[in-house]
Amino acid sequence: MFGDMSNLKIVMMFLPLILLQVGLMVFCLFRLRKDNVRYLPKWGWALIIILGELMGPIIYLLIGRERD
DSSP, X not given: OOTTSOHHHHHXXXXXXXXXXXXXXXXHHHHHHHSOBSSSOHHHHHHHHHHTTTHHHHHIIIIIBOOO
16 A cells, blocks of 8 residues: 555655644643543553553543543
């Protein structure tokens, strides 16, 4: 599938997804410092956010935060 593409073109193709993932991760880690959490301690949510790739931050935003 990517046989005729250079490494730079492949990275450029995935760059929007990489930026979205990193941006969402940074946003969720920032919010984690300020929010109260449910189900797990904050260090557990930090691991899920960091190691969960794109789904980790989304799971934290949906079920990990306590709503006011």
